[in-house]
Amino acid sequence: MIEMIIDSKLLASMAPKITNGVINILQDVSAGIKQALREDINTYIGNFVDKYSKIKTFLFSEERHNFYDVYFPLSLKGRNKEMQVPDNPDKLFAEHNFITLLGHAGCGKTMILRHLFLSACSKSSKIPLVIELRKLKGFNGSFIDFVANKVFNFKLSQNENIFNRMLKTGNFLFLLDGYDEIAIDQKDKLTHDLENFFDSYHNNYFLLTSRPGAGAETFERFDNYHVCILSDSQVLDFIDKQLVNGCEEDLELASKIKALLSESKNNPFMKYMSSPLLLSMFILTYNEHPELPKHISSFYYNVFDTLHSKHDAKSKAGGYQHEKKSKLSQDEIRLLLEAFCFVSYMQSTYEFSPEYLHAILPKIIERLKVASKVNDVIYDLSVAISILVQDGTSYVFPHRSLQEYFAASYIAHSREEIKKTIYTKKLIKTGRYERITFWRLCEELDSSCFLQYFIIPSLEIFLEELTKMNDRSLSLSANIFFNYLEQTTTHVAKSDEKYFLFRTGNFYETITRYVHIPNFINKKLSVVIHNEVEKVAPLFINNKRTCFDSKDKSKDILVFYEDIGIYNVAEEYKNSLEKKIKEINDLLASMRDDSDALIDLI
Incomplete structure (x- = not known):
């Protein structure tokens, strides 16, 4: 268990780092400005110490609890290694200054970020600064303006020199929370701003959290780490962690829930219990709904039902319930x-x-x-x-x-x-x-x-775009491949002498993944890049490019794609897409037949 002290001493431990790491470097700055900077940084960090040191969770929504009373250490998986979230963030950045923390809804990304911030206050060599990216919605300025204004209380035009000198010291740990929560109309501009910020102040540490597929994976400087799901043993440990400090009823509740989960290995809903958030929700709803539902939507209904009508009654003596001021049912x-x-x-x-x-x-x-x-x-x-x-x-x-x-x-x-x-x-x-x-x-x-009006039309439009003969000098299979690269914004890229496949966030790539269409093209390219890099490298060297342009049909590129057999793979991909559209149409027809049959019974 990670032992942490969270009180006034935590913020006090930051003072020397702020003074020695930043303020003393600004030798030619007046004492008044130094003091103002010290106070601004302390105030900003102090706000997050207060916010993060105590927490309301789904289980404990009535009052704030000490963060480490409910924090459960999780594991992270990178390309070549797996590690537990460390008790000192510096260990996470031992090999690289840029880390992307990826995980699906409720996996615990924000809890990890809270822990890294709190532990950094006392243990890291860096000064931790949290930037909640959703807060930029409606902000009239660039990302660098936001940092200057909100963190350091600067007007950048007046203090740009001081601002740059501070950040170029490399003494900061930037915890950037929620790349996936950036408003869609801000995404392109803010992404550009972030990349410029990373380039300008690369000596600092940067941690960026996001759900997968939002595009955070494609930042070139970043190593991607995925939050691991709870193992079977961790599920049981997590239940104990949340309820072990409770009353006798809570201990009995923990025992019942663990027994139910142990008996329910074949229930399709069990896969959701590996999510800390959904597991917490299930603990909350158990007394009123003591079974595992088959559908996630049924589970969310149980959560609402419990929160609305039952939670107070089970958790307060005498069946107390909060008064509903709205008088709404x-x-x-x-x-x-x-x-x-x-x-x-x-x-x-x-x-x-x-x-x-x-x-x-x-x-x-x-x-x-x-x-x-x-x-x-x-x-x-x-x-x-x-x-x-x-x-x-x-x-x-x-x-x-x-x-x-x-x-x-x-x-x-x-x-x-x-x-x-x-x-x-x-x-x-x-x-x-x-x-x-x-x-x-x-x-x-x-x-x-949903299938009739959203999925099928989307897949049909994608199929139509794939099979267009945009270049009649090439075969249909070759056209399918080049159309695929363009429609899914797929590239082969080079970075630090490594070759890799990357895609920016793209609707067609996402929806084909949703309906489980095997991505033969990406798989083939990834295997080639990994196993036959000697074929890939000369294309970059000879053409002095950092990535294959999806529209590039020069001789070397065409010969390369022909040699690796990618056009045949593109044809297979198109066939699998046609097959999936037919499967969904057949499913809809079956659903209509079932409805008609029921009506005939009346």
């Missing part, structure tokens, strides 16, 4: 949540300021024709039900997966013509891999319409 609150989550999720808004809530909720309340005041609704969602939690002055869901569930539920309960409009025109055709969780929920709750 459970069904009314559910409808309101569905509408709110649909609107906010489609807007890529995951953090809700009071201004945002007061702008959106009155319109939803009016549309739903429910009688309630906005402040009462906010109170119920954040206090009585605790499905929203306060984060500074704003509100967030305990995890975005809850927002995704209610957004998908809103679509499922809409009229079919509305569903068609949403699936064909409103769902953002993004390459963000994290959308897969949302798509899976849509398919569970609204299978027929």
Whole structure:
């Protein structure tokens, strides 16, 4: 177990690092500016010490607990090694200054980041600075402006020299949280800003967290580490960790849950228990729903049901329940949540300021024709039900997966013509891999319409783009391959004498992964790059390029692709896509036949 002290001493231990690592280097700066800088950095770090040292979790939403009372150490897996999250961040950066921390919803990325920040305060050689990337939504400026303004309280135009000198010391650890939470309309610009920042201040340590597929993997300087899922033994240890300090009832609860999980190895839902967040949700809901559901959407319904009606009754003496100030029924609150989550999720808004809530909720309340005041609704969602939690002055869901569930539920309960409009025109055709969780929920709750109006049309458009004869001097198979490279923004690239395959976030690559189409092309290219690098290297040397342009059809490139047999693989890929479209159409036809058969029974 990692032993950490979190109190006033933690922040006090930062003072020498700030003074010796930054302030003393600025020899020609006035004493007044040095003191202001010292205070600004201390204030910024102190805010996160206060925020991160105590925590409300899904299980413990009533009061803040000491972070290390609930923190569970996880493992990370890189390209060539696996390691437990260290107790000192410097060990993570022993070989490289740039680390990407990747993991799916609820895997524990943010908990790891909190731990790395807190441990850095007392143990790292660097000064830790947390930047929550979602906070840049609505910020009118560049990333470097944001850092200067929010961290150091600088107006960059007036203090650019001091700012640059500080950051070029390399004495900082930047913990950049939530690359996948960047608003879509800011993504390209902010990515460019980040790359410039990394290049300018590369002597610092950088940790970037993201869900896979959002594009964070493609930053050239970064080594990618994936958060490992809980092993079977860790699942049991995690349950003990969350409940071991509780009362006798909690210890009995832990015993019952572990027994159920041990008996349920063949339940398809068991795979979700390897997620710390979903396992926490299951612990919360167990008393009211003591079984493993078969579908993730059913599980989220259980979570809402428990939070709304049952949690207080089971956790408070005398069956106490929080008063619902809004006077809305459970069904009314559910409808309101569905509408709110649909609107906010489609807007890529995951953090809700009071201004945002007061702008959106009155319109939803009016549309739903429910009688309630906005402040009462906010109170119920954040206090009585605790499905929203306060984060500074704003509100967030305990995890975005809850927002995704209610957004998908809103679509499922809409009229079919509305569903068609949403699936064909409103769902953002993004390459963000994290959308897969949302798509899976849509398919569970609204299978027929989701497949008919979203999946099949998307795959058919992709197939049409793949098979276009854009270059009639080449065969159909060759055209398919070059079209694939362009449509999926796939490249072969070189970095530090290594050759690798990379893709920027792309809708078609993501949706084919969602429907489990084997990616023969990428697999073939990856094998060739790894095993036959002598064939790849001359193309870079002779042409002085850092990556293959997807439109490059020079002689050397064409001969290379012909030699490795990639055109035949492209034909196989096209065939697998056609086969998948037929399978889904057959499934829809079967679903319609089943419905007709049931109607005939009436």
